[in-house]
Amino acid sequence: MNQVAVTGLGVICPLGGDVESSWQAMVEGKVGVEKLRLMDPTPYRVKVGGEIKDRGRIEDFEKEYGGKYERSAVLSILASQEALEKSGLTPADLEPKRVGSFFGTTMGEVQLAERLSAEHTKNSGQKPAADCFHKIQGSHIAFSVLDYLGLSGPTMVFSNACASGNYAIGWGFEQIRQGLLDGAFCGGVDAFSRVAFTGFNRLLSLTPDKCRPFSANRKGLAVSEGVGVLFLENLESAKSRNAHVYAEIAGCGLGMDAFHMTSPHPEGAGALDSIRRAMAQAQISPQDVDFISAHGTGTSANDKTESIAIKKVFGQDCRIPVDSIKSMIGHTMGAASAIEAAMTCLTLDRGILLPTMNWEVPDENCVADCVPNQSRPFQGRVALSNSFAFGGNTSCLVISKGENT
Amino acid sequence: MNPLYLLQKGEAILGRDGLTLDLLATEFKKFFPQEDPRYIDDASKLAGLAASHAWEGAADVFGPETQKDFAVIVGTALGAIDSTIGFDAQALQSGPNAVNPMDFPNTVANAAGSRIGIWLQLRGPNVTLTNGGTSFLDSIGFGFQSVNNGIFQDCFVGAVDKVPAFLRPLATSDDTHFELREGSCFFLASDSAQQKYLVQIIDFLSLQLKTDFMVPKCFLPCFERLWEGIEWIGCPAGAPLESKFPRGLTRYSPPTSVFELGLGGLESLEAFLKAPASSGIIAAFSKPERKFSFIKVKK
Numbered sequence: 001m002n003q004v005a006v007t008g009l010g011v012i013c014p015l016g017g018d019v020e021s022s023w024q025a026m027v028e029g030k031v032g033v034e035k036l037r038l039m040d041p042t043p044y045r046v047k048v049g050g051e052i053k054d055r056g057r058i059e060d061f062e063k064e065y066g067g068k069y070e071r072s073a074v075l076s077i078l079a080s081q082e083a084l085e086k087s088g089l090t091p092a093d094l095e096p097k098r099v100g101s102f103f104g105t106t107m108g109e110v111q112l113a114e115r116l117s118a119e120h121t122k123n124s125g126q127k128p129a130a131d132c133f134h135k136i137q138g139s140h141i142a143f144s145v146l147d148y149l150g151l152s153g154p155t156m157v158f159s160n161a162c163a164s165g166n167y168a169i170g171w172g173f174e175q176i177r178q179g180l181l182d183g184a185f186c187g188g189v190d191a192f193s194r195v196a197f198t199g200f201n202r203l204l205s206l207t208p209d210k211c212r213p214f215s216a217n218r219k220g221l222a223v224s225e226g227v228g229v230l231f232l233e234n235l236e237s238a239k240s241r242n243a244h245v246y247a248e249i250a251g252c253g254l255g256m257d258a259f260h261m262t263s264p265h266p267e268g269a270g271a272l273d274s275i276r277r278a279m280a281q282a283q284i285s286p287q288d289v290d291f292i293s294a295h296g297t298g299t300s301a302n303d304k305t306e307s308i309a310i311k312k313v314f315g316q317d318c319r320i321p322v323d324s325i326k327s328m329i330g331h332t333m334g335a336a337s338a339i340e341a342a343m344t345c346l347t348l349d350r351g352i353l354l355p356t357m358n359w360e361v362p363d364e365n366c367v368a369d370c371v372p373n374q375s376r377p378f379q380g381r382v383a384l385s386n387s388f389a390f391g392g393n394t395s396c397l398v399i400s401k402g403e404n405t
Numbered sequence: 406m407n408p409l410y411l412l413q414k415g416e417a418i419l420g421r422d423g424l425t426l427d428l429l430a431t432e433f434k435k436f437f438p439q440e441d442p443r444y445i446d447d448a449s450k451l452a453g454l455a456a457s458h459a460w461e462g463a464a465d466v467f468g469p470e471t472q473k474d475f476a477v478i479v480g481t482a483l484g485a486i487d488s489t490i491g492f493d494a495q496a497l498q499s500g501p502n503a504v505n506p507m508d509f510p511n512t513v514a515n516a517a518g519s520r521i522g523i524w525l526q527l528r529g530p531n532v533t534l535t536n537g538g539t540s541f542l543d544s545i546g547f548g549f550q551s552v553n554n555g556i557f558q559d560c561f562v563g564a565v566d567k568v569p570a571f572l573r574p575l576a577t578s579d580d581t582h583f584e585l586r587e588g589s590c591f592f593l594a595s596d597s598a599q600q601k602y603l604v605q606i607i608d609f610l611s612l613q614l615k616t617d618f619m620v621p622k623c624f625l626p627c628f629e630r631l632w633e634g635i636e637w638i639g640c641p642a643g644a645p646l647e648s649k650f651p652r653g654l655t656r657y658s659p660p661t662s663v664f665e666l667g668l669g670g671l672e673s674l675e676a677f678l679k680a681p682a683s684s685g686i687i688a689a690f691s692k693p694e695r696k697f698s699f700i701k702v703k704k
Contacts, residue, residue, distance in 0.1 A: 043501050097612065106513060108535065113486055117493040120571050133575035134693040137482050138514065138535030143613070143694040152613040155696060156543065159484050159514030159535045167532060174554055195493050198501045199509030254530035254556075256477075256522045261510040273528065390510060391519025393531050 004176045005238040005245045005402060008087030008231030009342045010079030010187070013329045014224055017054030018082055022339075023346050026328055026354045027375045033211055033222040033330045039194060046206040050224025050330030051192055070109040070135050071191040073144035075227035075335075080145045080185045083231040088243050089183075091149045098182040100153040101142040102172045103189060104164025106334035106389075108138040108157075110193040145185055153181060161389035162295075162331065164188050165228060165338030166397055170252030172232050173397075182237065187229035188338030196333060197223045203262065205299055211331075213296035213324035213356050214303050214370040216363035221297040224330030228338030230345070245402030247345035250284070250382075253277025257392030264301055268309030270394035271295075275313050275384065282398035286314050290380025291353065293344045294367070295388045296324025297331055306386065307366040321378070322367040327357040337387030341397055344385045348401040353378040408605035408703070409549040411562075411592040415458025417451045418588030418668075429454075437524060446488040446511035448589075449520045452479065452565040455589035456521045459561065463593055467559060469526075476529035476560035477521050478547050480540025482667035484514030484533070487569045517565050517589075529557045538691035539611065539698035540564050540667035541590070546609035546700060552596045563591030566667040582664040590671050603678060608701035613694065614645055631701055637685030639673025644690045646697065655682060665689075670700070677702060 009019045014032030016022030025032070033050045041047035052058070061074055069077065080101075084090070107113075113136055119126050134140065142155035154175075158167035165188020172184035190196075200206050200223055207220040230249075238245055255273030257265035264271070279285070295306055311318055325343055332339055343354060352375050359372035385397040417424060417432070424432065430442040433450045436457040442450060456477075467475060488511035495504045510516055515533040522531045530551070536543045541564035548562040567587050568576055576585055592603070610627050632651050640650070642658040657680070659665065659672035669689035677685050684703045690696070 045502070096615075105535075107489070108484060108486075108514070110489065113489050114493055116572075117490040118497060120490070121494045121497045128572070128575060130575060130578055131693075133572060133578075134537075136486055136572075137537050138484060139482070139537035139691060139694055139696070143696070146613060152615050154611050155536070155613060155694065156547075157535045159481075159533045160531070161513045161515050174550070174556075178554065194496070195489055195512055198496045198504060199492065199506070199512060201501060202504055202506035203509060254532070256519075256528045256531040258522045258526050258528045260523070261516070261519060270528065389515070390513050391515045391531070392522065393515055393519060 001177050002179055003235035004173050004232055004249045005235040006230050006247045006249060006345050007233055007238050007243045007245060008083035009246060009345060010082030010229040011339055011342050012052055012075055012079055013226035013332060013339055014050035014052055015329055017057055019342065026325055026343065027352055029355050029357050029374060031328050031357055039192065044201050046201055046208050048209060049197060049222055052225055069144045070140060071111045072105060072109050072189045073141050075191060076103055076141050076145050076187060076189045077148045079187060079227040079229040083185065083229040087231045091151060094151060095182060096151045097153050099151050100155065100172060100175055100181050100184040101145045102156045102168040102184055102186045103142045104158040104160065104168040104334050105138055105141060105188065106161045106164060106190050107193045107196060109136050109140060110195060111191050112136050114194050141189060160393040161391055162333055162336055163387040163389035163393050163395040164334040165336065166387045166395035169230060169249065169338065169341055169397060170254065173249045173252055176232050176234055183231060183233045185229055186232055187227060188335040189227040190225055190333035190335050192225040207298060210358040211298040211327050212358040212360060213298040213327050214363060214366040215359045216361035218298045218300060218303060220299050222330035224332045226329065226332035226335040226339055228335050228342045230342060245404055246349045247402045248400045249397060250400045251278040251282030251398035253281060253396045255394040257394065259392055261391055264305040264388060265392065266305060268305040270392050271306055271309035271388055272312055274394040274396040275309060278396040278398045284382060284398060288382050289320060289384055291347065291378065291383040292320055292322040293340045293383060293385040294322045294324045295386045296326055298326060304365045310367055319369055321353055321369045321371050323354050323371040324356045325354055337385065337395065341385045341399065344383045344399050347378065348383055348399065351378050406553050406608065407596060408607050409552050409594050409596060410598045410602040411594050411604050412602050413459045413463060413593040414603060415455045416590040417454035418590065444507040446516060448487065448565050448567040449517045451567065451589040452517035453520055453524055455563060455591045456525065456561055459591045459593045460525055471559055472526050472528060474529040474557055475527040476557040477518050477527055477531045478544045478560055478562045479518035479533045480544035480564035480667050481514060481533065481535055482537050482540050482566050483568060484535045485512050485516055487567050488512050490569050521561065537694055537696065538669040539689045539696050542670040542687065542689045542698040542700055543611060545606055546611060546698060548594055549606045549609045559595045561591045562594050563589065564667045565589035576664055581661040584663045586663055586665040586668050590668060605703045606700050607703050611698040613696050631686060631699055635684045635686055637677060637680055637682035639676055639685065640688040641690055644688065
């Protein structure tokens with residue numbers, strides 16, 4: 001079995017148009033959730049969310065390619081391009097068929113779906129363009145990345161709601177581990193969705209102001225958008241070309257609450273299963289874990305059940321730092337777990353824990369140390385990255401510090 | 406590689422066995438009397454029905470201990486597009502505060518797979534793949550590879566698709582397509598032949614083509630391994646790579662008039678089950694992505 005290295009990262013989120021600016025903003029505890037500007041929130045109860053502000057690269061790309069790729073595909077292409085650059089490779093260095101593209105998404109090309117529904121609702125009589133039928137399918141996203149980079153390995157698109165990114169990373173991890181591929185772009189993506197904003201608004205799951213994970217006065221999540229991509233390759237080949245190894249993926253566990261479509265299992269059953277499965281695959285014990293990147297949505301139910309699951313694995317008096325970057329960038333849906341995995345790689349690589357911002361009031365039902373309000377130095381080697389989803393789909397990655405000479 | 410055994414099949418395909426959208430809620434209630442079908446999207450109802458048919462009698466074999474790790478792998482080309490567009494249209498027409506929040510969970514593509522897990526209490530990995538025309542075969546391939554990687558032992562593999570009415574003309578705009586395959590089919594699958602099985606999956610290959618005629622060099626060994634010892638192939642007519650298929654095989658092509666969507670390969674698999682052949686290959690092709698998926702099967 002191969003060890004699997006993360007040698008490239010790409011991120012676009014409300015705090016930055018690339019991985020470095022996003023990381024720096026998070027280290028400084030900046031918050032990208034604010035009053036929506038690109039979508040008119042007037043008729044909604046809640047008016048805040050997370051929008052990508054640094055849109056220059058996206059708009060330039062869309063202008064250049066004139067509608068060939070839809071928005072989620074564009075975000076995925078740009079972040080994959082960044083991840084490849086970070087890895088020190090170019091498409092020409094890759095054997096085209098030996099590199100896969102695996103993406104997760106909650107809503108797919110939802111902005112296209114929303115445009116079609118708006119046209120349909122208006123009864124404009126305008127016939128949708130013929131290629132809509134293909135571009136509206138999730139498969140468009142993973143394919144577009146390879147198409148743009150001139151590669152042609154296997155593709156998979158995982159639609160497991162907000163945990164989708166971890167599912168894609170887990171699949172890429174298996175492909176590299178088994179030696180089936182040399183490299184893989186693994187990520188998660190979602191463009192801002194009117195449907196998601198409307199739906200969470202009606203479920204009364206949205207915070208009216210700030211997202212406050214693990215704080216007793218938390219009021220809900222903030223719908224957001226973004227993309228995160230990890231470039232994975234065989235550790236040996238990364239070492240042989242002296243690539244910087246940000247981290248290694250050591251295990252992936254998937255689980256299922258089998259409880260309710262929108263509420264997590266009250267005892268965290270699925271979360272617990274996925275954490276245990278990931279740790280079993282990575283062959284680590286609770287004592288080995290130094291840090292947890294939480295799903296941490298900022299809803300009352302999620303943070304409580306995630307904390308229950310963590311305490312069941314690590315003990316009631318668990319002092320492991322557990323952060324939630326959703327406090328800063330909101331809930332980027334299918335991108336969330338991939339962005340969190342990318343930031344976990346950097347946490348291990350750079351020795352800085354990112355903060356859970358907006359934390360105000362202790363909650364005895366939640367984790368003890370959520371790295372409140374300020375980043376801090378860190379010397380750990382092994383992290384978990386949790387992600388749970390609508391429908392009760394749960395996932396956990398084990399990520400370990402990369403060995404660099 | 407160890408085989409994945411497909412043990413039992415269940416389906417709920419519109420137009421087959423008298424199933425129509427009008428009858429769907431009634432059929433669904435027979436299996437899930439505690440659920441209110443008004444709040445459940447058609448794709449979930451179809452998937453729930455298909456999985457229940459495949460599950461019939463299996464509860465004795467797959468007891469509660471097995472259910473803890475039992476996986477559900479669902480393929481779908483269109484996912485929840487039907488419900489997403491319906492939900493958005495509701496918000497646009499009546500205002501965002503007038504939409505029914507009960508309809509929101511239907512807008513995620515994993516609604517069908519998650520509900521199968523909830524309804525049948527299956528707590529293993531629950532995975533939804535939106536892989537266009539190869540979704541069905543990719544779900545079988547995912548099951549096959551995961552069983553071989555030790556991720557799980559027992560699972561449902563299958564697919565579901567339902568097309569929004571106003572997008573139907575786009576789906577059938579190709580001259581040859583005039584019937585859409587909407588509905589769901591699931592197989593109960595396991596790494597061991599605990600009972601009489603329908604077919605074994607003994608290999609899986611998925612590749613993206615640059616041209617219609619070339620097998621990429623690095624895939625040649627896998628591609629050649631695929632054809633060893635087989636006598637039958639089910640593959641869409643006019644599919645790429647045809648010139649590379651070995652001669653002398655019995656060939657089946659599903660009717661071109663039917664667009665199988667995410668259920669691509671089902672028609673061929675059904676033909677193989679009836680054919681006087683003991684081993685074969687089922688292929689599906691997703692045209693826009695030039696993606697080809699194959700499963701190698703043995704009776």
